[in-house]
Amino acid sequence: MKVLVVMGSRSDSHIAEKVTAVLDEFGVEYDVEVASAHRNPKKVEELAKKDYDVFIAIAGLSAALPGVIAAHTVKQVIGVPVSAKLNGLDALLSIAQLPPGVPVATVGIDNGKNAALLAIEILALKDENLGKKLEEYRERMRA
Numbered sequence: 001m002k003v004l005v006v007m008g009s010r011s012d013s014h015i016a017e018k019v020t021a022v023l024d025e026f027g028v029e030y031d032v033e034v035a036s037a038h039r040n041p042k043k044v045e046e047l048a049k050k051d052y053d054v055f056i057a058i059a060g061l062s063a064a065l066p067g068v069i070a071a072h073t074v075k076q077v078i079g080v081p082v083s084a085k086l087n088g089l090d091a092l093l094s095i096a097q098l099p100p101g102v103p104v105a106t107v108g109i110d111n112g113k114n115a116a117l118l119a120i121e122i123l124a125l126k127d128e129n130l131g132k133k134l135e136e137y138r139e140r141m142r143a
């Protein structure tokens with residue numbers, strides 16, 4: 001099982017690092033790409049049509065990226081709004097307000113950590129071992 005972590009610009013790398021740190025911790029395989037739905041729509045379409053299990057799309061400003069990926073796949077897409085301007089409220093609203101029929105899961109502004117954990121929860125539906133790791137993670141948090 002593999003996750004695609006895609007960001008709209010290299011300037012979002014600090015958020016992508018939060019995502020990959022958690023995926024590494026859980027031993028989840030992933031690829032990282034930079035692709036903008038506005039600047040390079042063909043690349044975004046090609047990536048969205050690849051056989052990943054979950055997509056994590058990181059974007060600031062108008063943040064079309066998660067929704068455009070969702071337009072090309074029926075796999076789960078998790079959007080991470082980035083605080084590039086307006087404290088990230090612009091990106092949060094863009095990602096949360098997809099039209100009915102094309103859902104994107106949204107986490108908090110800059111919250112790459114939760115995006116990774118949500119992706120792991122989705123993968124854990126088919127991977128008992130990952131489920132156990134999530135239980136242990138929660139246990140450590142409680143302690």
Ligand SMILES: Nc1c(C(=O)O)ncn1[C@@H]1O[C@H](COP(=O)(O)O)[C@@H](O)[C@H]1O
Nearest residue numbers: 008009011036037038059060063064065
């Ligand atoms: N939201 C998008 C998309 C997209 O949605 O396709 N492409 C770039 N961006 C965002 O523009 C911001 C500024 O990008 P630059 O720093 O490259 O100017 C970034 O936060 C990026 O995610």
